[in-house]
Amino acid sequence: MAEKTKELVESWSFLDTVESNFRPLVVIELAKGTKEETIEWFTKRIMDKKANGGAQLLIKPLVTENGVENIYLVGASHLRLLLGAETVGLVKECSDNSMRTFTYSSRKTFKDFADDNHNFLTMAECQYIIKHELENLRAKDEKMIPGYPQAKLYPGKSIVRRLLTSGILVQIFPLHDREELKKLRHSWYGRVKVGYQPLDDIRCYFGETIALYFGFLEYFTFALIPMAVIGIPYYVFAWEDYDKYVMFATFNLLWSTVILEVWKRICAILTYRWGTLLMKRQFEEPRPGFHGVLGINPVTGREEPVYSSIKRQLRIYLVSLPFVCLCLYFSLYVMMIYFDLEQWALDYHKENESNFSSLMLYVPSIIYAVVIEVMNRIYRYAAEFLTSWENHRLESSYQNHLILKVLVFNFLNCFASLFYIAFVLFDMKLLRQSLATLLITSQILNQFAESLLPYWLQKRYNRRMKKRMCSQKTDMDLSLADQVNMEKEMGTYLGTFDDYLELFLQFGYVSLFSCVYPLAAVFAVLNNITEIYSDALKMCRVYKRPFAEPTANIGVWQLAFETMSVISVVTNCILIGMSPQVDALFPDSKMDLVLTVALVEHLLLAIKFIMAFVIPDKPRDIQMKLARLEFESLEALKQQVRAFQMQLHFPLIHHSSFHTLEYLLLQH
């Protein structure tokens, strides 16, 4: 085993002396006992020239005290990264402050560009480029991965994805930059201060998707503050007048529409500044888990696995849909058990009234809140399994089906009991109590399960690791090998899904029954402030660094939040209509009451849609900048056509007598 690897190590250590600025960016961990020929072939493919179908990257085995451990560091030369930036379509700021797609030929026009400025691309961008290049390293004429006949390849198949699915490649992850991370931690949550998050720094370090989540979280928290401020006097002065509730609910509804529309604008400002608003969508490759029999893909014309769309539809409608319905039924069943418990607690309280029994009143709600969280998490696994089994070809389609499944279930699971209390039992007191218990319990559970528990586990593990290493070494600065070994054991951040879902449910608690429990916004604000810190902690301390993912918006979540705000118009109108104060306004006829409520509801919905239509999605200056870019690209195209026409005309004069005559006449 050792011979070939040794050779490689030696040749690389030679490179190390020449290429003194090899900067390790990405770590590749291969399975223990991976065959020599596989490693040799894989590293050769990574280093091979682009022209030969390689990735033309630099790769270097990690040497620790225990020898070579099948861990490799990947880097790239500065020039290679610049060319890669052009391939992935990176958008950077020019010297004249406009954002443009980076091309190598126009590199001099970009801000801060210099041939020797290796910080022109951020580390996260470099890592994204390397990930892209590795994933686009494709099989040529190999039929299988050398040494593993069962790991089939076909021309055009991504090698890294096959290595991952066949278990030879354990993981690929980007390295943390300890210096940068320290600075970021300090400015993000290191000091006690009131102020905005350093979103641009977060974006530089973690990429746009994560920065946008934190941007949304911050924006959403600020947006909730007016609701919270208005909500406080309702609690303090125990306002119960219907007119104040109507005012609160109306303000709430219009406000929730406005904040969602304004978010689109802020999102456009952020992603314009980060360049992702202008980034062209790349052609989507099949997701790693996609399988099927080899066939001709009608779109690309390439031979690759195809899977019948009808089969997938059958799986969706005959298996997934019934399963989701069953889960929804089960969730409702659990809800009914909760109401039995609630009744039992109430009876118990009535029979033997004591401090203990009045405390017991809260127990069913708390138990139910815990059960809801547990069910949500179990269902999440089932939904992931099912959606993966549906065998979607594209990651985006997989994500959409997963999000839809999870949203529907979580919505019903969290809010069904509240709807039941409000519109079947008509018990406003119980509604308020349940709402408060559910909201607060779920927030505490989430914070604990999401950030504090992993943080504690990670900290314990780190302490153990450090102790072990300190026993061997004296200097506190970790070597590269130690850093890699430590980071590869850290948990993997699975994306912003859970974080958005949490915010979505919170938005539901705040808006659906806002007029019954105006204090909900206050708790939401408090939770979100700690959420920012605990999520930041999670990103910086608990998880491996995630790869940066460019994104231009929060995607399907915008739609989810908007749907929630439409539903909340309906629920709030009904709640107000049911309140005894409003009831008292129409002493003669319940009919008039209901008709008035329905009318108001329709008016509010109409106003909502008109507002969403009238408020432009992008601020005027961004619109102008986009128009300017579009204009320039059209002008450039025209110039090209014109240049082409010029080229064309002169040869024609020599070749075609008919055209010659015509042009001579036109010139005259």
Add this chain to the structure above:
Amino acid sequence: MAEKTKELVESWSFLDTVESNFRPLVVIELAKGTKEETIEWFTKRIMDKKANGGAQLLIKPLVTENGVENIYLVGASHLRLLLGAETVGLVKECSDNSMRTFTYSSRKTFKDFADDNHNFLTMAECQYIIKHELENLRAKDEKMIPGYPQAKLYPGKSIVRRLLTSGILVQIFPLHDREELKKLRHSWYGRVKVGYQPLDDIRCYFGETIALYFGFLEYFTFALIPMAVIGIPYYVFAWEDYDKYVMFATFNLLWSTVILEVWKRICAILTYRWGTLLMKRQFEEPRPGFHGVLGINPVTGREEPVYSSIKRQLRIYLVSLPFVCLCLYFSLYVMMIYFDLEQWALDYHKENESNFSSLMLYVPSIIYAVVIEVMNRIYRYAAEFLTSWENHRLESSYQNHLILKVLVFNFLNCFASLFYIAFVLFDMKLLRQSLATLLITSQILNQFAESLLPYWLQKRYNRRMKKRMCSQKTDMDLSLADQVNMEKEMGTYLGTFDDYLELFLQFGYVSLFSCVYPLAAVFAVLNNITEIYSDALKMCRVYKRPFAEPTANIGVWQLAFETMSVISVVTNCILIGMSPQVDALFPDSKMDLVLTVALVEHLLLAIKFIMAFVIPDKPRDIQMKLARLEFESLEALKQQVRAFQMQLHFPLIHHSSFHTLEYLLLQH
């Protein structure tokens, strides 16, 4: 005067002998008494080479018996048209049946292309190209139009637009192709047959916008047939059972959602076949009527008139909006007068019951229908004036504001009385009668005012013209000069706005109160069948040939129709809830009735939105074809980048020692 023109004529008649296939495509009519120097300059600019900023087209004065009449014919060489097709981004069918953007260099790959096949581009396409080239003929360093110091020019200003706004240019219109038109007329409405319209031929002759209107009209007619068929037994058997009405209304609502969704798919199929689905949007120039002080346009960086957006907003919100509100108020006032008249007629009928008095019952409705039509038309002029005064920079923005103004007023004007009868008077009998009278009267008026009257006028004029010409000549085949003279006097077709508006209002009559008057769909179908014929007649016989306009969809009308179908869900649910049969179902509590109706309404709306979301906007095969094109263009881009990278590497080896070393190492 005659000298210079004569020279031009002579040089052109010389060209005539050489360029034997000069095909007149577009007619330019200059004002009588236009100065010589202007004509000379204008024709020179049109003929000048592209490289000199000209349009490089062919132009020829029209010579009639009365000498030169300031009418010019414009044509272009075959090559020029092909290059123009590339400039406007025409999409044509390739030999492998895929649709691709035409480029001159790839011309050989296109279906039916041959260097001597002058029918590769349809005449409408050629005319569209010439129009585009003429409109893009821009001032270079001219400060004004020669001979007209008041007609200012600045670099980049479209010359033709300035000539039009200063009245020197009377009109530009494309010539009819009498042969083709005859064929089209025959296959369109010349023979009595049941079948589809020749949409592809219409598109070839009139362009995509008009063909798409006729496609929509035909589709809409077919889509109404099921409603009409179901509606007939309600009339015949006088069904008044609530359950049948509920069934009809529910079917109607779901059906109206389905037909609007399916139309999007059919529209995609049509426009894919016609190539406009793939056509890139051109950068929009300011509309001809736009004025302002010279300034720097922030988007283009060019000096051109700019107009403050705040001023425009002030005009919209301080003048237009109050004016529209005033008109709406006036319309409601007229409606109240109508109800007084109605009451008066009823009283009269009660006092002296006779055949005459029972006929008198219909008179107010008919008068009101006529008044509505008249008010709609007057308001239309006011709206056009106001929107033009708002001084929108882009034609699209002008159109959107105009359509919004007109739609709101027409909707209220046509349907306010019906809403009043239904939801204030609760008089279902009167509602049915009013609906029938309004629908039928407006249909008759429209057909008359839109097609038959202009046709009759045109026919009379043609007969007079022919008589005059026949007295001078014997051959019946009109010469080119006669044809031009005849066509230039024809009316100008002002676009599909009125036609769509008519369909929109008809859709309102059919769907808003469908459960009260199921027969409406029958009348709509009958009207639409004759509408197809009268509109076809109008296009072929009454109006000048319009310029073809590429379009990919019916634009804002899709939204308008969808909004109408949402409103109709609400009205139908209320109507059903108000019917005595449904009333009888809830004898104990009106509350339950209203709540049930509200619940059903919300359910229907939810189903509507889910259906709109679930039904894909484009059929699967079109989606695949689009994905294939996107994939190809991304691949081509990658190839370019790759080729560029190759080019780049070799020089680098010679120039930079650092990079040389690196590449040598990587090769090794």
